[in-house]
Amino acid sequence: MLCLGIEGTAHTFGVGIVDSSGKVLANSSKTYFPEKGGIHPREAAQFHSTNARGVLNTALEHAKIEIDDIGLIAFSQGPGLGPVLRTAATAARALAVWLDVPIIGVNHCIAHVEIGRLTEKAKDPVTLYVSGGNTQVIAFDAGRYRVFGETIDIPIGNCIDVFAREIGLPHPGGPSVERMALESKRYIPLPYVVKGMDLSFSGLMTEAVRRCRAGFGVNDICFSLQETAFAALVEVTERAVAHTEKKEVMLTGGVAANKRLREMLNLMSEEQGAKFFVPPKELCGDQGAMIAWNGILAHKSGFKQEIKETEVKQRWRTDEVDITWRRR
Numbered sequence: 001m002l003c004l005g006i007e008g009t010a011h012t013f014g015v016g017i018v019d020s021s022g023k024v025l026a027n028s029s030k031t032y033f034p035e036k037g038g039i040h041p042r043e044a045a046q047f048h049s050t051n052a053r054g055v056l057n058t059a060l061e062h063a064k065i066e067i068d069d070i071g072l073i074a075f076s077q078g079p080g081l082g083p084v085l086r087t088a089a090t091a092a093r094a095l096a097v098w099l100d101v102p103i104i105g106v107n108h109c110i111a112h113v114e115i116g117r118l119t120e121k122a123k124d125p126v127t128l129y130v131s132g133g134n135t136q137v138i139a140f141d142a143g144r145y146r147v148f149g150e151t152i153d154i155p156i157g158n159c160i161d162v163f164a165r166e167i168g169l170p171h172p173g174g175p176s177v178e179r180m181a182l183e184s185k186r187y188i189p190l191p192y193v194v195k196g197m198d199l200s201f202s203g204l205m206t207e208a209v210r211r212c213r214a215g216f217g218v219n220d221i222c223f224s225l226q227e228t229a230f231a232a233l234v235e236v237t238e239r240a241v242a243h244t245e246k247k248e249v250m251l252t253g254g255v256a257a258n259k260r261l262r263e264m265l266n267l268m269s270e271e272q273g274a275k276f277f278v279p280p281k282e283l284c285g286d287q288g289a290m291i292a293w294n295g296i297l298a299h300k301s302g303f304k305q306e307i308k309e310t311e312v313k314q315r316w317r318t319d320e321v322d323i324t325w326r327r328r
């Protein structure tokens with residue numbers, strides 16, 4: 001059985017094709033970059049609908065299959081930007097009805113965890129999922145993926161991107177901030193906010209911008225921003241590992257590309273006696289293969305959805321989903 005997965009929650013529109021053994025046959029995508037400022041939901045949705053056919057055709061070509069070979073359609077049902085989610089959902093419904101195959105709406109955050117478990121052969125990790133739109137520490141317990149910690153304001157990727165934009169660095173900010181941070185070892189104290197198990201990055205972002213404008217060295221601020229934010233992320237992840245006594249740690253999402261964050265988490269994992277995993281870069285960011293694979297998992301477990309149950313869920317939480325494909 002081949003599943004075609006459609007991803008559309010934020011800036012990336014992706015189509016992945018995965019078979020029931022977990023082999024990824026294709027994983028094509030196109031990403032919208034705003035001309036200035038942050039993502040504009042309607043512009044992003046327009047970009048996705050304009051590029052949907054092209055991305056779909058490329059995926060079918062890469063997989064060397066015809067659309068009729070598809071036996072299941074999966075799509076990102078949430079969480080994400082409303083207009084963007086509706087574009088992907090509409091494409092998914094149209095394909096499912098036209099091909100007369102089942103459709104399954106997938107939780108985007110859980111799909112990140114599941115594709116990582118597949119490729120890294122991780123059994124039961126504590127996952128730090130860090131991206132432009134999400135920041136969560138996730139671990140499985142009693143039938144659901146529980147959120148052990150999360151941001152209470154902006155996601156870490158967004159913190160870095162907005163900081164970069166405010167000081168005139170190109171979008172996305174992550175790679176340039178990482179590069180500039182390598183030029184400094186001077187730590188300038190910035191707001192470090194961990195509240196219980198939750199994180200906050202908006203004060204950090206504002207203060208980092210303010211310090212740059214006040215004349216502090218940009219490399220020093222990039223270094224200090226990373227050290228502060230990543231230490232907070234590692235602290236919360238470490239406490240989740242200690243509490244759950246799990247023996248695996250996984251890092252995923254677009255920010256997982258960052259070498260300093262990997263290094264810090266790897267160190268923490270060693271100290272906790274846990275194995276550390278990072279999926280390949282092309283499967284850390286947003287893409288359709290993770291949606292397709294989660295579709296396969298849900299389908300194999302007997303999960304079924306009617307078209308009328310496929311309305312999008314902008315604020316669909318990770319811990320609201322019954323994980324029918326894992327034992328309690």
Ligand code: AMP
Nearest residue numbers: 131132157172173174175254255257258
């Ligand atoms: P995603 O939301 O998963 O598509 O990932 C995009 C986010 O990853 C953006 O916020 C980027 O700035 C961030 N990102 C990409 N590369 C890096 C990096 N090397 N260091 C930190 N953040 C990064």
Ligand code: MG
Nearest residue numbers: 131253285286
């Ligand atoms: Mg994502």
